[in-house]
Amino acid sequence: MLIKINxxxxxxxxxxxxxxxxxxxxxxxxxxxxxxxxxxxxRCRLCLVEVNEGKRKKIVSACVYPIRENLEVITKTEDIIxxxxxxxxxxxxxxxxxxxxxxxxxxxxxxxxxxxxxxxxDDCILCGLCVTACEKLGTNAISMVNRGITKxxxxxxxxxxxxxxxxxxxxxxxxxxxxxxxxxxxxxTIWNRDFDLVKxxxxxxxxxxEDSLNFIGDKLGSKEDHVCEYCKKKSLASxxxxxxxxxx
Amino acid sequence: xxxISNKRKILVCCGxxxxxxxxxxxxxxxxxxxxxxxxxxxxxxxxxxxxxxxxEKGPVVKIHPDDISYFKVSAKDVDEIIEKTITxxxxxxxxxxxxxxxxxxxxxxxxxxxYKHQRxxxxxxxxxxxxxSIEDYLERDGYKALHKVLFEMExxxxxxxxxxxxxxxxGGAGFPTGTKWRTCSKFEDYPKYVICxxxxxxxxxxxxxxxxxxxxxxxxxxxxxxxxxxxxNKGYLYIRDEYELARKNMEFAIDKARKLGYLxxxxxxxxxxxxxxxxxxxxAFVCGESSALMASIEGNVGEPRAKYxxxxxxxxxxxxxxxxNVETWANIPPIILNGANWFNKIGTENNSGTKVFSLVGxxxxxxxxxxxxxxxxxxxxxxxxxxxxxxxxxxxVQTGGPSGGCIPKEYMDVxxxxxxxxxxxxxxxxxxxxxxxxxxxxVEIARYYMEFLSEESCGKCTTCREGIxxxxxxxxxxxEGRGQLEDIHILExxxxxxxxxxxxxxxxxxxxxxxxxIQYFRNEYMDHIVNHKCSxxxxxxxxxxxxxxxxxxxCGICKKNCPVNAITGSLKEIHVIDEDxxxxxxxxxxxxxxxxxxxxxxxxxx
Ligand code: SF4
Ligand code: SF4
Ligand code: SF4
Ligand code: SF4
Ligand code: FES
Ligand code: FES
Numbered sequence: 001m002l003i004k005i006n007x008x009x010x011x012x013x014x015x016x017x018x019x020x021x022x023x024x025x026x027x028x029x030x031x032x033x034x035x036x037x038x039x040x041x042x043r044c045r046l047c048l049v050e051v052n053e054g055k056r057k058k059i060v061s062a063c064v065y066p067i068r069e070n071l072e073v074i075t076k077t078e079d080i081i082x083x084x085x086x087x088x089x090x091x092x093x094x095x096x097x098x099x100x101x102x103x104x105x106x107x108x109x110x111x112x113x114x115x116x117x118x119x120x121x122d123d124c125i126l127c128g129l130c131v132t133a134c135e136k137l138g139t140n141a142i143s144m145v146n147r148g149i150t151k152x153x154x155x156x157x158x159x160x161x162x163x164x165x166x167x168x169x170x171x172x173x174x175x176x177x178x179x180x181x182x183x184x185x186x187x188x189t190i191w192n193r194d195f196d197l198v199k200x201x202x203x204x205x206x207x208x209x210e211d212s213l214n215f216i217g218d219k220l221g222s223k224e225d226h227v228c229e230y231c232k233k234k235s236l237a238s239x240x241x242x243x244x245x246x247x248x
Numbered sequence: 249x250x251x252i253s254n255k256r257k258i259l260v261c262c263g264x265x266x267x268x269x270x271x272x273x274x275x276x277x278x279x280x281x282x283x284x285x286x287x288x289x290x291x292x293x294x295x296x297x298x299x300x301x302x303x304e305k306g307p308v309v310k311i312h313p314d315d316i317s318y319f320k321v322s323a324k325d326v327d328e329i330i331e332k333t334i335t336x337x338x339x340x341x342x343x344x345x346x347x348x349x350x351x352x353x354x355x356x357x358x359x360x361x362x363y364k365h366q367r368x369x370x371x372x373x374x375x376x377x378x379x380x381s382i383e384d385y386l387e388r389d390g391y392k393a394l395h396k397v398l399f400e401m402e403x404x405x406x407x408x409x410x411x412x413x414x415x416x417x418x419g420g421a422g423f424p425t426g427t428k429w430r431t432c433s434k435f436e437d438y439p440k441y442v443i444c445x446x447x448x449x450x451x452x453x454x455x456x457x458x459x460x461x462x463x464x465x466x467x468x469x470x471x472x473x474x475x476x477x478x479x480x481n482k483g484y485l486y487i488r489d490e491y492e493l494a495r496k497n498m499e500f501a502i503d504k505a506r507k508l509g510y511l512x513x514x515x516x517x518x519x520x521x522x523x524x525x526x527x528x529x530x531x532a533f534v535c536g537e538s539s540a541l542m543a544s545i546e547g548n549v550g551e552p553r554a555k556y557x558x559x560x561x562x563x564x565x566x567x568x569x570x571x572x573n574v575e576t577w578a579n580i581p582p583i584i585l586n587g588a589n590w591f592n593k594i595g596t597e598n599n600s601g602t603k604v605f606s607l608v609g610x611x612x613x614x615x616x617x618x619x620x621x622x623x624x625x626x627x628x629x630x631x632x633x634x635x636x637x638x639x640x641x642x643x644x645v646q647t648g649g650p651s652g653g654c655i656p657k658e659y660m661d662v663x664x665x666x667x668x669x670x671x672x673x674x675x676x677x678x679x680x681x682x683x684x685x686x687x688x689x690x691v692e693i694a695r696y697y698m699e700f701l702s703e704e705s706c707g708k709c710t711t712c713r714e715g716i717x718x719x720x721x722x723x724x725x726x727x728e729g730r731g732q733l734e735d736i737h738i739l740e741x742x743x744x745x746x747x748x749x750x751x752x753x754x755x756x757x758x759x760x761x762x763x764x765x766i767q768y769f770r771n772e773y774m775d776h777i778v779n780h781k782c783s784x785x786x787x788x789x790x791x792x793x794x795x796x797x798x799x800x801x802x803c804g805i806c807k808k809n810c811p812v813n814a815i816t817g818s819l820k821e822i823h824v825i826d827e828d829x830x831x832x833x834x835x836x837x838x839x840x841x842x843x844x845x846x847x848x849x850x851x852x853x854x
Pocket of ligand 1: 133134137139140141142163164165166167168169170171190191
């Protein structure tokens with residue numbers, strides 16, 4: 001189906017969200033809680049755009065808005081910029097010390113009114129990506145708990161989680177680097193739990209937790225060699241080279 | 249000995265309000281003593297009913313056909329009622345209701361100002377029947393509408409009728425019920441679902457509770473009728489966690505209806521199947537929001553989701569779903585039975601029918617009231633509510649629950665309907681009306697609601713969660729004396745962003761209390777910020793009390809009412825308040841017969 005974004009016509013498939021079409025065509029819509037391959041979460045509210053569906057104009061969030069025939073979209077209006085600024089200001093008040101948020105604020109030229117900065121800095125902006133990532137793995141070790149202004153991401157009862165395999169996927173998707181992941185002497189600490197790290201059998205560097213390798217092993221039903229991503233790629237590349245050499 | 253009639257009916261109110269003031273004792277005692285009383289030869293029927301609406305004056309006992317209504321009855325009064333009223337037809341003056349508007353005692357409650365102006369459709373049976381008796385319901389035309397629908401009407405005819413009636417959803421935004429059913433009926437995805445939203449969360453509102461407790465069958469009947477018209481065989485009743493009696497009565501009614509063939513397979517021999525299940529609410533205010541409610545029924549966290557695809561198409565478990573609130577369901581059987589034209593004539597052109605309001609706050613009569621749409625706000629407050637407690641000056645009402653708005657006394661004549669209220673920046677919501685007098689501070693009201701919503705928002709989206717938190721911070725600053733002029737501007741501007749950028753209706757309406765109080769009571773905000781004064785005497789940091797020398801007559805009433813002995817003065821001489829001792833309770837302010845106690849601004853800078 002054809003839709004119009006900022007005056008230009010683009011092609012989209014049924015079931016796609018506006019954000020997916022925009023990303024595919026390199027149209028910039030600011031976002032914090034959207035990640036390619038994940039379904040939209042609609043939490044951060046940064047991805048607001050104006051849509052026109054024939055009769056009415058309305059403000060929607062692009063990451064959860066399913067496209068439909070004859071849709072007209074404007075990604076930047078005065079109102080939208082004002083709203084985005086307000087949203088970034090709110091995030092800045094929540095996470096005044098977070099460098100990613102500070103950078104965003106700088107980009108939008110936002111200075112927070114001194115009087116309203118919150119005393120405790122919270123790096124987590126509750127985008128929900130970590131929870132979704134962990135859910136996708138099938139580990140479900142963390143979730144959103146509480147509601148209203150006390151909402152947070154946490155393991156059950158804040159205790160070290162039995163289900164966590166220390167894979168670090170949550171920390172990797174976090175847009176504000178809010179999840180603490182420390183590695184020291186072959187031990188990774190995340191979500192208040194220590195995990196033994198395993199060394200790559202090729203290069204000898206620590207590269208994954210034992211629990212996560214077991215988890216993958218169980219899932220695939222086979223034991224793989226302990227080789228880190230880097231070395232895997234390298235060996236793949238050399239295999240390629242070899243096979244090419246064999247051809248010529 | 250009584251020979252007026254050979255049949256008497258005694259109705260004892262056993263709604264949550266009256267039960268709290270021990271009405272069940274009254275019921276038991278009446279039952280027991282009437283059975284063994286040898287003087288009584290008349291046939292007596294005694295029933296425990298649902299709420300009569302005037303809970304504060306309960307327990308309520310009504311005697312038919314004499315039409316005598318007693319209020320604040322206790323078990324101690326039972327002997328006297330049997331001896332005087334039941335046996336001798338005598339009226340007990342002490343137990344009658346005193347109507348402050350008419351300035352007299354009222355024998356039949358229907359003559360009281362509180363009831364006289366009401367028109368009961370949704371509440372038609374409540375207080376008149378025993379909610380646990382399906383026979384009582386049947387006697388008052390119960391399940392006749394269902395019969396008519398199943399045997400005389402096509403599904404589309406049912407939808408036509410509901411659409412023509414102009415009924416709008418009574419739970420909030422006022423979406424036309426018939427349109428919702430029609431859209432849902434068009435989707436050919438099965439199974440479809442029918443949901444009753446019984447998650448009433450507004451503080452002070454209890455209309456849904458009272459219908460579920462007092463007339464459960466009307467909800468069941470309404471839902472089956474919808475099921476038939478959209479071709480759904482399964483319904484869910486989502487009932488707020490705290491509503492134990494409501495859940496119990498609904499459960500009982502569902503069981504009974506199933507046994508008698510009104511629910512389940514092949515309903516009354518029609519070939520149509522429909523059944524109902526009760527789901528216990530998640531206990532959060534946000535679960536009243538429809539998409540959060542469905543998430544909660546599915547067993548997920550009660551978080552709203554974007555509603556770009558409507559639930560009539562993809563609702564519960566992604567199937568076409570019709571969701572209406574309790575009061576809406578209660579309107580369906582009478583509409584079917586009496587016809588759309590009958591319903592249309594009640595209320596105003598675009599807002600047909602009645603609406604149930606829960607009237608609370610600084611008004612003399614508080615309780616549940618059902619009035620035609622378009623009734624003026626002033627009628628509700630002064631004719632039905634009988635005006636302000638202690639006849640203090642009336643200031644404003646707040647309508648629509650925590651995210652509704654405040655309407656000042658200048659707009660007292662606004663008709664109570666969906667359109668007029670939203671034009672005022674407020675909303676109908678589920679029908680909560682809170683009356684405020686001159687001792688209510690509008691800034692504090694706004695702060696209070698932000699505090700409530702900061703805990704009750706689901707916390708999913710930035711604007712709602714962080715926006716409400718920021719508004720709360722600003723309002724706290726203002727009420728505690730640290731406000732600055734720029735704050736009003738920030739509140740207004742941020743409010744607009746929260747309204748358009750939030751994901752669900754909770755966030756989209758949350759700024760209402762702030763924006764309407766700024767709109768209508770800007771002076772009060774300025775008074776707090778510029779003059780450091782709360783003229784309602786509510787914000788303690790911004791209040792001092794002093795006695796005006798010119799008018800004080802030295803009666804000493806203030807002194808007697810002061811809990812900390814802050815007032816000195818001999819009789820017939822001017823009294824003085826010691827600011828250092830005064831705890832600013834305001835007792836002297838409301839007690840002084842000459843209005844000589846005045847409110848001043850802050851004593852210190854904050
Ligand atoms: S590290 Fe633990 S919590 Fe994080 S994604 Fe992996 S399993 Fe989930
Ligand atoms: S920890 Fe990071 S990824 Fe998880 S919700 Fe917070 S900001 Fe998002
Ligand atoms: S009650 Fe009023 S009039 Fe009486 S002494 Fe106190 S201030 Fe004066
Ligand atoms: S406000 Fe209360 S404490 Fe203060 S003088 Fe009056 S009665 Fe006493
Ligand atoms: S990217 Fe759409 S709300 Fe966060
Ligand atoms: S419970 Fe009896 S009047 Fe409300």
